[in-house]
Amino acid sequence: xxxxxxxxxxxxxxxxxxxxxxxxxxxxxxxxxxxxxxxxxxxxxxxxxxxxxxxxxxxxxxxxxxxxxxxxxxxxxxxxxxxxxxxxxxxxxxxxxxxxxxxxxxxxxxxxxxxxxxxxxxxxxxxxxxxxxxxxxxxxxxxxxxxxxxxxxxxxxxxxxxxxxxxxxxxxxxxxxxxxxxxxxxxxxxxxxxxxxxxxxxxxxxxxxxxxxxxxxxxxxxxxxxxxxx
Amino acid sequence: xxxxxxxxxxxxxxxxxxxxxxxxxxxxxxxxxxxxxxxxxxxxxxxxxxxxxxxxxxxxxxxxxxxxxxxxxxxxxxxxxxxxxxxxxxxxxxxxxxxxxxxxxxxxxxxxxxxxxxxxxxxxxxxxxxxxxxxxxxxxxxxxxxxxxxxxxxxxxxxxxxxxxxxxxxxxxxxxxxxxxxxxxxxxxxxxxxxxxxxxxxxxxxxxxxxxxxxxxxxxxxxxxxxxxx
DNA sequence: AAATCATCTTGACGGCGTCAAGATAGCGAG
DNA sequence: CTCGCTATCTTGACGCCGTCAAGATGATTT
Numbered sequence: 001x002x003x004x005x006x007x008x009x010x011x012x013x014x015x016x017x018x019x020x021x022x023x024x025x026x027x028x029x030x031x032x033x034x035x036x037x038x039x040x041x042x043x044x045x046x047x048x049x050x051x052x053x054x055x056x057x058x059x060x061x062x063x064x065x066x067x068x069x070x071x072x073x074x075x076x077x078x079x080x081x082x083x084x085x086x087x088x089x090x091x092x093x094x095x096x097x098x099x100x101x102x103x104x105x106x107x108x109x110x111x112x113x114x115x116x117x118x119x120x121x122x123x124x125x126x127x128x129x130x131x132x133x134x135x136x137x138x139x140x141x142x143x144x145x146x147x148x149x150x151x152x153x154x155x156x157x158x159x160x161x162x163x164x165x166x167x168x169x170x171x172x173x174x175x176x177x178x179x180x181x182x183x184x185x186x187x188x189x190x191x192x193x194x195x196x197x198x199x200x201x202x203x204x205x206x207x208x209x210x211x212x213x214x215x216x217x218x219x220x221x222x223x224x225x226x227x228x229x230x
Numbered sequence: 231x232x233x234x235x236x237x238x239x240x241x242x243x244x245x246x247x248x249x250x251x252x253x254x255x256x257x258x259x260x261x262x263x264x265x266x267x268x269x270x271x272x273x274x275x276x277x278x279x280x281x282x283x284x285x286x287x288x289x290x291x292x293x294x295x296x297x298x299x300x301x302x303x304x305x306x307x308x309x310x311x312x313x314x315x316x317x318x319x320x321x322x323x324x325x326x327x328x329x330x331x332x333x334x335x336x337x338x339x340x341x342x343x344x345x346x347x348x349x350x351x352x353x354x355x356x357x358x359x360x361x362x363x364x365x366x367x368x369x370x371x372x373x374x375x376x377x378x379x380x381x382x383x384x385x386x387x388x389x390x391x392x393x394x395x396x397x398x399x400x401x402x403x404x405x406x407x408x409x410x411x412x413x414x415x416x417x418x419x420x421x422x423x424x425x426x427x428x429x430x431x432x433x434x435x436x437x438x439x440x441x442x443x444x445x446x447x448x449x450x451x452x453x454x455x456x457x458x459x460x
Numbered sequence: 461a462a463a464t465c466a467t468c469t470t471g472a473c474g475g476c477g478t479c480a481a482g483a484t485a486g487c488g489a490g
Numbered sequence: 491c492t493c494g495c496t497a498t499c500t501t502g503a504c505g506c507c508g509t510c511a512a513g514a515t516g517a518t519t520t
Contacts, residue, residue, distance in 0.1 A: 124422065177412035
């Protein structure tokens with residue numbers, strides 16, 4: 001497949017599905033070496049193609065990363081939706097399930113997760129990316145509203161009107177910030193001094209309590225419920 | 231100062247304070263071009279020195295970034311402590327003040343903030359870095375405990391014993407995750423589709439509510455306050 | 461005054477992303 | 491059926507990157 005003989009080159013001069021092949025190679029490289037070790041040339045190498053070939057399909061490195069980011073966002077949506085369905089079934093907290101799914105997706109392939117959040121130049125105006133991003137955000141909004149006993153919002157097609165989701169925005173932002181922050185802190189090793197070399201044990205020990213705390217914080221009806229016996 | 235004549239070169243063959251100069255240059259580059267446009271060679275250029283000169287002081291790029299990260303963590307600590315003092319004075323929520331300070335620090339110099347959290351290879355085992363990191367974490371722990379009406383923890387010197395801070399760990403993690411996640415989402419532009427081109431207005435509009443929500447969530451006395459009428 | 465040592469320069473290496481120019485092949489129009 | 495068109499891919503080059511080995515320089519110690 002990656003033959004170097006003139007014969008094979010002649011036969012495969014036109015790759016035929018380079019775009020797909022590049023994306024597959026990119027996912028591979030990200031999983032293997034992370035975002036730091038990610039290289040356009042290496043992806044081209046694995047796709048069995050010259051370094052300049054991808055330009056025609058993706059424009060440049062940013063284009064490739066944007067494509068990866070779009071897929072990554074879709075995976076995030078898929079994982080969250082699946083988690084919600086499972087929690088629904090099991091009768092457990094849907095918000096906690098979403099949180100778990102988000103963090104697990106990030107930890108499963110940190111390099112890819114970092115691409116999604118543009119640690120290395122993606123095109124946020126790209127229509128496909130925007131669509132994927134909006135889709136994921138809508139899931140979060142829907143679940144936060146569900147957690148507060150509110151009916152789902154009518155999301156015509158494009159982005160939800162800012163006014164419509166304004167009332168619950170702080171809750172949504174808190175939810176997203178918390179799961180996203182926890183994910184990045186874990187990925188970047190900022191919590192390693194607490195995990196003492198065993199990240200999984202650390203998660204088993206504290207993640208559920210953290211997610212539960214978040215879910216219950218978001219379910220609280222109104223203002224400060226403190227002042228209980230302070 | 232950055233003369234190129236042999237004369238000046240001879241006079242300045244030994245820079246004398248290259249370490250400082252490199253750090254200053256690095257901060258400059260980070261502020262100007264962000265972490266993506268950050269380059270060891272560019273820093274050396276601004277310090278008026280050859281590309282290989284910094285090696286003697288920092289080892290390699292990672293060494294320089296680690297030094298920057300250490301300073302960045304210290305700034306985070308300073309900002310948080312100042313915010314707490316101010317809130318104390320004003321009688322407002324100390325936790326909300328810390329949150330605001332954290333986010334503001336991140337937004338003030340995103341490139342530097344990204345260095346702190348190792349988006350580009352730092353040495354987390356570096357003693358100075360570890361100390362700075364522990365210091366900042368201790369502030370967070372102290373304030374979360376204060377918010378819950380608990381006395382400050384005895385932190386001998388090194389890291390706090392894991393057992394001692396175990397009870398409040400979920401709250402601390404939630405606090406850190408939320409402020410960190412909000413910061414990175416903002417920095418990475420993931421919230422731009424909500425901010426509609428005016429990030430400051432967006433913050434003015436929603437940040438206070440978000441921080442207030444977080445602070446009150448952390449002040450809740452005990453377990454799930456949900457199940458109220460679910 | 462001589463020797464030692466930290467500091468800095470020079471020149472080179474391989475790897476990167478990108479670009480211009482040319483080779484190749486599939487495809488539609490005649 | 492063939493001719494040309496166009497999308498696709500290669501080649502070779504450019505400037506930039508981080509790093510290294512070897513040598514120059516100057517401060518410090520002996």
